[in-house]
Amino acid sequence: MSLVDGWSGRVDLPIEASTLRWHQWVRAAEGATAPGVAVLGFACDEGVRRNHGRAGAAEGPAALRRMLSNLPVLNAAPLFDAGTITCADGELEAAQTRYADAMAALLDAGHFAVGLGGGHEIAFASYQGLAKHLGARRPRVAIVNIDAHFDLRKQDQASSGTPFLQAIEHARALGLPLDYLVYGISAAANTRVLFDTANQLDVHYVRDDQLGLLELPQRITQLREKLADVDLIYLTIDIDGLPHAMAPGVSAPAARGVPMEVVEPLLDAIAATGKLKLMDVAELSPPLDRDNVTARVAARLIHRVADAVVRAS
Numbered sequence: 502m503s504l505v506d507g508w509s510g511r512v513d514l515p516i517e518a519s520t521l522r523w524h525q526w527v528r529a530a531e532g533a534t535a536p537g538v539a540v541l542g543f544a545c546d547e548g549v550r551r552n553h554g555r556a557g558a559a560e561g562p563a564a565l566r567r568m569l570s571n572l573p574v575l576n577a578a579p580l581f582d583a584g585t586i587t588c589a590d591g592e593l594e595a596a597q598t599r600y601a602d603a604m605a606a607l608l609d610a611g612h613f614a615v616g617l618g619g620g621h622e623i624a625f626a627s628y629q630g631l632a633k634h635l636g637a638r639r640p641r642v643a644i645v646n647i648d649a650h651f652d653l654r655k656q657d658q659a660s661s662g663t664p665f666l667q668a669i670e671h672a673r674a675l676g677l678p679l680d681y682l683v684y685g686i687s688a689a690a691n692t693r694v695l696f697d698t699a700n701q702l703d704v705h706y707v708r709d710d711q712l713g714l715l716e717l718p719q720r721i722t723q724l725r726e727k728l729a730d731v732d733l734i735y736l737t738i739d740i741d742g743l744p745h746a747m748a749p750g751v752s753a754p755a756a757r758g759v760p761m762e763v764v765e766p767l768l769d770a771i772a773a774t775g776k777l778k779l780m781d782v783a784e785l786s787p788p789l790d791r792d793n794v795t796a797r798v799a800a801r802l803i804h805r806v807a808d809a810v811v812r813a814s
């Protein structure tokens with residue numbers, strides 16, 4: 502049994518540093534005395550519901566903790582859990598604000614913050630947390646999104662389909678330089694107006710059918726170039742950017758998707774910059790999952806990026 506709610510798993514003997522798993526290593530964030538990796542849940546379905554999707558993402562944080570529990574501890578960095586922000590029906594914006602406040606506190610404490618979604622409305626909450634943390638500072642920020650969708654919808658109401666347009670407009674109002682890069686865009690899952698919006702906003706996007714292994718070296722070179730002038734990075738992984746077979750547990754599965762052998766090197770390149778300050782995983786919908794495969798994939802990506810960030814720091 503772990504010291505922190507929601508974490509439990511296998512215990513290997515003898516109990517020593519080399520046999521530990523995350524459920525044995527994680528501690529409550531409020532007791533943190535040193536910076537480390539800190540997870541923060543966002544149990545929210547409201548954005549997906551408003552976007553006419555299939556419910557279930559609110560169960561994401563609990564499923565991710567279960568899957569992260571048994572993963573091995575790879576480094577000596579402390580691991581913290583800052584709990585979960587919940588979202589009652591209809592109060593999406595208030596929940597995003599609460600999440601942003603909690604996220605800003607984690608960033609203020611020097612943690613690498615890992616958001617456990619929740620629908621992709623977590624992204625505007627994470628971005629707002631970063632903006633709060635920055636205060637009057639104006640570094641150049643990049644949001645890198647792995648996603649089949651742009652999520653640049655122009656709508657009266659915030660939803661899981663609007664977070665990056667919201668972030669871009671918010672950053673413009675603040676005078677915060679913000680680049681938005683998306684990897685995995687599906688030509689079959691975004692209408693022309695979304696491509697037009699992306700082009701008008703100078704979004705850097707790469708389609709799923711342009712992200713095979715053959716193109717990977719040039720894509721990584723291009724990504725490194727795009728991130729060279731950036732001061733800090735927020736990475737968001739919409740798990741529906743992966744192939745349906747590996748990520749069935751999502752509201753809007755990808756007919757093609759970007760395979761793990763391409764996603765992981767892209768994530769490695771982002772972490773290796775040393776500029777990655779926060780990440781989140783969105784759109785995991787446990788009721789739609791099959792044998793926890795989607796949660797397992799999401800947990801693996803978090804585990805990999807968190808270790809790479811620690812090593813790059």
Ligand SMILES: N=CN[C@@H](CCC(=O)O)C(=O)O
Nearest residue numbers: 552554621650652661662753
């Ligand atoms: N965050 C999800 N966004 C997608 C959902 C697409 C769908 O439900 O088919 C979008 O709004 O484009």
Ligand SMILES: [Mn+2]
Nearest residue numbers: 649650739741
């Ligand atoms: Mn998506």
Ligand SMILES: [Mn+2]
Nearest residue numbers: 621648652739
């Ligand atoms: Mn998305």
